[in-house]
Amino acid sequence: MSENSSTARARHPLEPDEVTVRAWLDQAASLVLEHLRALPEQPAANAANALDEARALIEPLPEDGADAGELMRKVVREYAPRSFNTAGPGYLAYIPGGGIVPAAIADLIANITNRYTGMFAPAPLLARLEMNVLRWFLDMAGFGEEARGILTSGGSLANLVGLVCARHKLLGERFQDGVVYVSDQAHHSVAKAARVIGFPRDCVRTIETGEDLRFHAAALRDAVTRDRRAGLRPAIAVASAGTTNTGVVDDLPGIAEVCRDENLWLHVDAAYGGFFLLTERGKKRLDGIERADSITVDPHKGLFLPYGTGCLLVRHGADLRAPHQAETGYLPTLQDDAVAQDFCEYSPELSRDFRGLRVWLPLKIFGARAFRACLDEKLDLAERAAVRLAEIPRIRVLAPPDLSLVTFRYEARPGEDEDRANVALLERVLAHQRVWMSGAWVKGRFTQRICVLSFRTHQDRLDEAIDLIRLEAGRGA
Ligand SMILES: Cc1ncc(COP(=O)(O)O)c(C=O)c1O
Numbered sequence: 001m002s003e004n005s006s007t008a009r010a011r012h013p014l015e016p017d018e019v020t021v022r023a024w025l026d027q028a029a030s031l032v033l034e035h036l037r038a039l040p041e042q043p044a045a046n047a048a049n050a051l052d053e054a055r056a057l058i059e060p061l062p063e064d065g066a067d068a069g070e071l072m073r074k075v076v077r078e079y080a081p082r083s084f085n086t087a088g089p090g091y092l093a094y095i096p097g098g099g100i101v102p103a104a105i106a107d108l109i110a111n112i113t114n115r116y117t118g119m120f121a122p123a124p125l126l127a128r129l130e131m132n133v134l135r136w137f138l139d140m141a142g143f144g145e146e147a148r149g150i151l152t153s154g155g156s157l158a159n160l161v162g163l164v165c166a167r168h169k170l171l172g173e174r175f176q177d178g179v180v181y182v183s184d185q186a187h188h189s190v191a192k193a194a195r196v197i198g199f200p201r202d203c204v205r206t207i208e209t210g211e212d213l214r215f216h217a218a219a220l221r222d223a224v225t226r227d228r229r230a231g232l233r234p235a236i237a238v239a240s241a242g243t244t245n246t247g248v249v250d251d252l253p254g255i256a257e258v259c260r261d262e263n264l265w266l267h268v269d270a271a272y273g274g275f276f277l278l279t280e281r282g283k284k285r286l287d288g289i290e291r292a293d294s295i296t297v298d299p300h301k302g303l304f305l306p307y308g309t310g311c312l313l314v315r316h317g318a319d320l321r322a323p324h325q326a327e328t329g330y331l332p333t334l335q336d337d338a339v340a341q342d343f344c345e346y347s348p349e350l351s352r353d354f355r356g357l358r359v360w361l362p363l364k365i366f367g368a369r370a371f372r373a374c375l376d377e378k379l380d381l382a383e384r385a386a387v388r389l390a391e392i393p394r395i396r397v398l399a400p401p402d403l404s405l406v407t408f409r410y411e412a413r414p415g416e417d418e419d420r421a422n423v424a425l426l427e428r429v430l431a432h433q434r435v436w437m438s439g440a441w442v443k444g445r446f447t448q449r450i451c452v453l454s455f456r457t458h459q460d461r462l463d464e465a466i467d468l469i470r471l472e473a474g475r476g477a
């Protein structure tokens with residue numbers, strides 16, 4: 001006689017019955033919908049003075065279970081709101097992430113089906129969906145048939161794997177005399193990656209950017225010449241397609257030229273700017289990126305996906321595969337053709353989440369057109385913000401935005417410390433709790449920045465941001 005469901009549930013609590021699972025899904029659905037409804041009016045940030053509350057959450061491993069609905073309610077209604085509102089329309093700080101809904105639904109399906117996509121053989125059709133996503137990105141970058149990519153947890157890991165490929169290809173195993181060139185505006189993850197993979201600190205060369213904060217070809221060429229004379233092996237140049245500080249796109253064609261002449265690997269960190277390639281304006285502004293050997297793009301930035309989705313694209317797939325190939329006696333047969341990719345052969349990871357579905361499902365549901373329109377909107381918004389900011393007395397826009405990041409400074413009155421005045425202005429603007437912006441210290445100066453990349457940021461909220469800046473700039477001492 002089969003045991004009834006309550007006995008089975010008691011015996012196998014990790015396998016709840018369908019009624020229970022449905023109730024959990026319904027509760028989770030109600031809570032996320034409630035969250036989405038409240039999102040636009042939630043404060044732009046609510047994470048201050050939360051240490052005592054965080055401390056109160058410290059607890060021993062629970063021996064017995066608790067009510068799922070109650071736990072979910074606590075997370076969504078109490079814990080999540082004590083944070084920067086990174087998913088809301090007022091998030092203009094750092095490089096905004098995304099959080100489009102179908103990606104979460106994809107994660108639910110991926111995690112419940114829990115198929116193994118680290119290799120091709122265990123789930124060929126699902127692995128192929130992820131390959132499709134990679135192919136779309138490789139095409140977007142202008143790479144050919146022999147190119148391969150890999151989805152990572154984010155841009156930092158993509159930068160790291162890019163450097164590993166370059167090091168393996170150009171320097172081999174004894175690379176302590178190899179030199180990596182980064183600009184003084186490169187994201188810190190690049191120099192960190194170089195250190196993590198074993199480059200001595202003094203072989204990571206920081207090249208000074210020009211007045212325009214761009215990494216220029218001439219500076220690279222000079223540094224390479226000096227290092228060759230010193231008996232070192234110049235190997236890798238990292239350019240940015242949209243710096244984090246100011247959104248500037250480096251001189252990609254010029255740097256590509258130097259890399260060709262000097263036989264350097266060109267890695268382009270397009271974690272912020274890469275998906276603007278889906279737009280006509282973006283393509284023009286990122287001209288030259290197609291000459292890179294490897295490119296980092298970050299779907300959890302420019303494709304509006306939830307945090308945890310980065311991507312590395314490599315011009316010659318063999319260069320991505322070579323440092324990651326491993327021999328085992330117990331795994332299924334590995335594939336080696338254009339249709340079938342074993343992701344573990346192209347990445348430091350073996351087991352991993354099925355990231356591809358999180359990208360594939362939204363792109364299929366909405367189509368590329370919807371993403372392109374949203375990215376175009378961000379470019380428009382940044383342009384308009386730059387114009388409106390420039391109309392405010394004492395606000396100086398530093399340069400027209402290359403992409404969707406506007407930088408500006410509040411000009412000091414005689415005798416006033418300009419950096420301090422800028423920090424104070426930012427604090428006054430943030431205190432309204434409608435927008436969250438972050439400044440950056442750029443070459444020793446505090447620079448204000450508005451980065452428009454949240455898919456939920458539209459003209460109304462950006463106009464509100466500018467109105468607040470105008471109001472508070474007018475109130476300045
Ligand atoms: C230009 C650039 N590169 C790399 C990164 C690191 O990406 P992630 O935070 O996804 O690791 C960032 C993050 O903002 C970035 O802006």
